[in-house]
Amino acid sequence: MARTQQAGRVWRAPVAHYVLAAVFGVIATAVLSTISGLTNPGGFRPTFAITALCAAYPAFALGVKMFVTGHTVTVDAHGEQSIEVRWMERAGAGAFLDVLVATTLGAAALLITGFEVQAVAALIGVAAFSVVDVGLRYLIIKRQAS
Secondary structure, eight states, X not given: OOEEETTTTXXXXXXXXXXXXXXXXXXXXXXXXXXXXXXXXXXXXXXXXHHHHHHHHHHXXXXXXHXXXXXXXXXXXXXXXXXXXXXXXXXXXXXXXXXXXXXHHHHHHHHHHOOOXXXXXXXXXXXXXXXXXXXXXXXXXXXXXX
């Protein structure tokens, strides 16, 4: 039975949804741990236990997200219009141009020098540069707005 309190904005999910979330967490953890244990030739039990410890929290959290949050979290109808979203969009747009210029200059430098870089290292570098660039731009935009 769902309990709703409009004034305080507190909602409770039906008990069955909490049970479903717990059951999902147990089953997901058991399946992942069993697969991990069966595929490790070193020993089933230690692998099962370590995987269960690592997978339990994400599995239960996913169960809560799937079955409970629909009753307990309200979605802001105008959330996409928040100032933080606009700051993030501006930061992402600026970072895109930075990454585009940096990648072009880097490719030109590699072409001229003849230096070789592994593709994985280059992609990790571009991804790391992108994340740092967006984060710094966001902080700068946020500070300028204050």
